[in-house]
Amino acid sequence: MKTSWLTILPVWLLGTIVTASTPLQYCSVDAEEKTDLCFAVASFKNSTTQANDLSLHISTKFVVDATGWASVAIGPKMDNALMFIMYPGGEQGRITVSTRTTRYHAIPKVVSEDAPETHVTKTWIDDTGLYNAQIMCYNCESWSGTTLDVMSPSQPWIWATNWDQPTHSDDVHLKLRPHNAKGFTMLNMASSYSESGDIIAQVSTQRITQEPNTDDAGPAPPTMQDESDDHHPAKEHHKHSAFGxxxxxxxxxxxxxxxxxxxxxxxxxxxxxxxxxxxxxxxxxxxxxxxxxxxxxxxxxxxxxxxxxxxxxxxxxxxxxxxxxxxxxxxxxxxxxxxxxxxxxxxxxxxxxxxxxxxxxxxxxxxxxxxxxxxxxxxxxxxxxxxxxxxxxxxxxxxxxxxxxxxxxxxxxxxxxxxxxxxxxxxxxxxxxxxxxxxxxxxxxxxxxxxxx
Known part of the structure; x- marks a missing residue:
């Protein structure tokens, strides 16, 4: 029986959309660490610049209103990583996003002019108290500090949170206190890459890690530099042991x-x-x-x-x-x-x-x-x-x-x-x-x- 192209075309288009929007999401939800952080990433080729752009959605809940910060960064460690940091803004309902980097384990500072162009497309606080920020990083692979490969099956990312620093500020240069919790993950970036069309990363309502083919991602790299003595890849503590x-x-x-x-x-x-x-x-x-x-x-x-x-x-x-x-x-x-x-x-x-x-x-x-x-x-x-x-x-x-x-x-x-x-x-x-x-x-x-x- 002859198959009609009108029948195949909708199926093909649906398959393309599903493939391009495969969920790529990492979450760390730990009541003991006072951490509730998820971030989703997606990437695509910009039809105008022919460069690869990155879409990032960070979603976090702060233990105390107007207190704390959350960060997601590209790379295996803090040194030279491109960091996207968010914290409560100066007024109720506002969110401040700051793009920073650092050397070694020093306090991160706002990136210089030679960094990739970033744009905060949307920020909001939902009914459950989750702070959200969607960020676009244009030609993000041009960052020279750490390597980003949007086609990599094992791209290293790190994250960190602080729950007790009074922030409540619109200042993107706000001096941050060290993190209370941190960790890393390896993401299969190729699974969410599209050759055409803008893709907006979106954290799902299920606050769990969603990443296809994670078994092929390879071993985890070294994480953010820390002086902790209880070094464990699955659950790392910045707080030092009293006798460490x-x-x-x-x-x-x-x-x-x-x-x-x-x-x-x-x-x-x-x-x-x-x-x-x-x-x-x-x-x-x-x-x-x-x-x-x-x-x-x-x-x-x-x-x-x-x-x-x-x-x-x-x-x-x-x-x-x-x-x-x-x-x-x-x-x-x-x-x-x-x-x-x-x-x-x-x-x-x-x-x-x-x-x-x-x-x-x-x-x-x-x-x-x-x-x-x-x-x-x-x-x-x-x-x-x-x-x-x-x-x-x-x-x-x-x-x-x-x-x-x-x-x-x-x-x-x-x-x-x-x-x-x-x-x-x-x-x-x-x-x-x-x-x-x-x-x-x-x-x-x-x-x-x-x-x-």
Whole structure:
């Protein structure tokens, strides 16, 4: 029997439409992670430019109204990825979409002019509270940061969400806090590609992953760089374990710089055991700093081997600084016993120590910011700084007036004919055995302090 073309044509057209609109959707819905995110993608050849354009629909629900952000990005990791970020706008019912990128794991910034042209075609909030944004990325394959292949059966994508940052802003440059949850997927882009005709990606009402031929997509690539210790491809947490490497790294460095302050207090206390107190505390604090920095290097290599933040570079400089500072302290002690006065080494030791203490404390803050630390850790850091200042400021005040800490505590006046107290060059650097030798020669503690031979 002869088949009529009028009968075949409708069937062929229907098949073409179904093939071109094959659903390509990824969802992560996890109540524990406070995440409800879906995104759908489709691509087609632009008949005018002959380039491949990308349609993207992001649909997410925020736990608290006007709070949080959601991001979808092209590529296997944050470094150089093209990111589409959305968050509640400045007024009720508005949505802000920001196209950004970053280097390594730094805070994403709005893309430069050489990025593909993007256009937000539609934004809306539906009756269920879902925030939606449809985005067109023209000639999206031209992005040079990470590779996009609209014909790839295994194109890497990453996503991230934050549920607790107050956003509620129309500013596309709004500084974002780190994500609370994140993940990746491999999408069969070829399944939703069309050689002709505009296709608009649409997230379905079923908030589940819908992707044909996912079994052929291949293994998952590395995901966004993170400092998490519980690294699992199916469910990854940005929140660090209280006893994980990241938290231990931060604790050791916080403790180390905090301890250095009391080591300085020890050497200027005026006690006969000042030197022993000083070097004991500084050795312990310095060791904690070196170990903490080595852990930071390990964590950086574990998550891609990139060193692109001030926190990392300052941390790298701290290792040689602390080691050199210890050697300078020892040489200062030896030279003072030999010459009875400060030498150039003494001043190097003093000023390098001051710089390391200030910069190190600040770098702990940079680390907290990089890790997206919760409020309790920030409060602890601020409290630690306040305690250190409450120790250092009075100490320097009394030192400028020629008093040791013990003199100030005992309210002991300083005689005009007494040599001004300078902890780093007087008997504070004489250990007990050496003090005994001086006493055997008839020179007591007061004689040394008055500079007698």
């Amino acid at each position: 490497l990241v938290s231990l790294h931060g604790f050791l460095l916080s403790f180390g710089f905090f301890a250095l302050t009391f080591g300085v207090l020890g050497i200027r206390s005026g006690s006969s055991k000042s030197y022993k107190i000083h070097w004991t505390i500084q050795t312990g604090g310095g060791s904690a700093i070196v170990v903490g920095c080595l852990m930071g290097i390990y964590l950086s290599y574990k998550h891609g081997g990139h060193f692109g933040t001030f926190h990392q570079w300052i941390g790298l400089s701290m290792i040689p600084s602390v080691i050199i500072q210890g050697l300078l302290g020892y040489l200062h002690h030896v030279n003072y016993l030999k010459y009875g006065r400060r030498t150039a080494v003494s001043y190097y030791h003093i000023w390098l120590g001051r710089a390391a203490l200030i910069i190190g404390n600040l770098n702990v803050g940079f680390g907290l910011n990089l890790a997206g630390a919760e409020s309790f850790k920030w409060f602890t850091w601020y409290a630690g700084l306040a305690i250190q200042l409450s120790v250092l400021i009075p100490m320097w005040y009394f030192y400028a007036r020629g008093k040791t800490i013990l003199d100030a505590v005992r309210n002991k006046p300083v005689a005009k004919d007494v040599v001004r107290y300078e902890s780093v060059e007087q008997d504070a650097f004489i250990v007990d055995d050496e003090l005994d030798e001086f006493e055997d020669e008839g020179l007591g503690h007061d004689d040394l302090k008055n500079g007698k031979d």
